[in-house]
Amino acid sequence: MSRGLVITGLSIALGARVLIADLDLRIAPGAIVTVMGPSGSGKSSLLAAIGGWIEPAFTVSGEMRLDSEPLAGVPPERRRIGILFQDPLLFPHLTVGENLAFALPASIRGPERRQRIEAALEAAELSGYADRDPATLSGGQKARIALLRTLLSEPRALLLDEPFNRLDSELRDRIRQFVFDHARRADLPTLLVTHDEQDVAVGGPLIRLGS
């Protein structure tokens, strides 16, 4: 059984318009692959196809496998693929701690739940922030909580949709490093989509999509 995210011959079209043609992609656990391209080049559709929320109007062909299991037809919540968007999208009606607990699988019970959340807060350098309103966090703090929320759900892969775009340049390098470090440590196959050269993971493969 081969681990990681393997895509073979993936094509995505909207009506007659072909967005992605015959894409092959293999992302090993712990590897970060970057996909670059201008807007309209099909980056979002690629993420939607892998994440499982692509609109029915699109036609998708080819094969996507995660840890050897085919993804086609599996609903998003059963794929176990974490996603980070440009905005941290912390749920505004929950506390920071509740946001993290929301992600934790129900099978983890009792005191272990609290320990896992405490550990995540510590990793985000936000110990003692569990009862805080997410709206009171800074941009960098929100980004770190968003990543740790995703990791707590024990994903098998990670999708990054220009997650550093909204951060100012100084914060950006630090958050990028933080995300990459955690993704590698968790041994996750990671797909980063961006239109910014700076974001390309050092040493990782780069794929350019035409316009």
Place this chain on the structure above:
Amino acid sequence: MLRLFPGLTTALLLLPLAAGLGGMLLPAFGFLPALGGHSLSLDSWRMLYAEPGIDGAIRLTVVTGLAATFLSLAVALLLCAAIFDRPWFRRIDTALGPLLALPHSALAIGLAFLIAPSGWLVRLFSPWATGWDRPPDIASVQDPAGLALVLGLMTKEVPYLLLMIVAALGQVRPRASLILARSLGYGPVTAWFKVLLPQIYPQIRLPIYAVLAFSLAVVDVALILGPANPPTLAPLLVRWFTDRELARLFPASAGAILQLLLVVAAIALWRLGEIGLGFAGRPRLSSGGRGRHEGFLRTIGAGAGGLIVGLGLLGLLALLVWSFAGPWRFPDALPERFDTLVWQQRPAALLGPTSVTLTVAVASVLIALALSIGCLEAERRYGLRPGRKALLVLYLPLLVPQTAFLFGVQVLLIRVGVDGTWTALVWSHLLFVLPYIFLSLADPWRAFDPRYERVAGGLGVGPWRRLIRLKLPMLLRPILFASAVGFAVSVAQYLPTLLIGAGRWPTLTTEAVTLAAGGDRRLVAALALLQSALPLLVYASAILLPTWVFRARRDMQAAT
């Protein structure tokens, strides 16, 4: 299962409409075997035409309906043009909401208490200014020309249309357009009519038609404020349909179809007017005229708008004063003393209708919420694209006059043997509650950032838990607001409650309207006050509850 919701909802709305209209069409053309009508004929129409006072009733219906709609729109537009550039204008929808929650009939009763010959206005100015020491013999309420009826309709329709205009303005970047036009030398009122109105008119067209249809077919307000002999067509139909002489059903059915035709003709006439005005007005848009009489128009707009809104609020105050009034001789401006006699002596007369009002409203709101949310979720999950047809289905129960199809529904229910049941009553309220709840929930629901659901999906959370844990709480504010709107709509229903409830389920509205003609004034005031207080309380909770629940969540506070 979710896939069935749009179809189920459409059926729930259209079935009674179709059945009711069909149930009127047959007897209107002579077919009603139960009463010996076995063949198609035009006898019903001949009988209708032979009814005394029918021409007068038709003329009165058309004139008051068109006048109320035209004047309400004119006042709403002028008022909007006059106050549009005030800083508090952004928050006007919050101020208008409570006014919209008031039932038509309560506003009409309040207005009657104000302008009747022995009403508050005459008392306030007598005898020192008028010289009257007994109520003057003038028909200021139920006047033969229907002026009081038009005024009563306006107290409700001006705020409604104003709110629809505000909502439409939200979609066209009004401030930028206005600033641009004014920098070109156009006065604010002229800029409003030349630049903004053409942009928003298509979006307020359906609400205007709904106002027109309502004004032409209104029953409760016409019973309270409209002329009695001849009345407008709608109350006349109610009189015939509830007549003991069953043969009256034939001309009454023809009358119901006539009511529908009048509404269709009035809407067509209005549409023609729109086209004509658009054609004639187009050259003026680019004629370069920067506007004259700006100040005058602003004064008229603010004055007329203020007068209408003021009359509505003052009428509400009159209800409050009257329901707590002790002995009150005629020209005195206030009663000798206040007491709670009517509240203490007649608890049964108040409590019974209150509980029926509450249970029917809560049930219809909950069902409408479930159906609306189901439809909106189905739309999202299956990528459905509801078009203009879906919007029309929602507006149909608001456009087809109640008097045209409810009698037909009633006849059908009697045949099936479920007339007067609580379920039938709730369904009849649902016809009018559902469109309002769906329309006010649709925009916030569709605007919900889909990425929240994708993030949650990536965390392994399925669609139902996403709905319950994320969407419902995050959309709590619009959900409660829509519920408050639906609640107010249900509380205000008169004809469905009277007909479909078969008189077995008296609500605050049916009791208030029935007693308004000559009942105990204090009891009528108390009923109308409760009728206004319930929706107002629900509306206030809908605003305050989310603020309190999410007091410690900054991003969940209402945007200001």
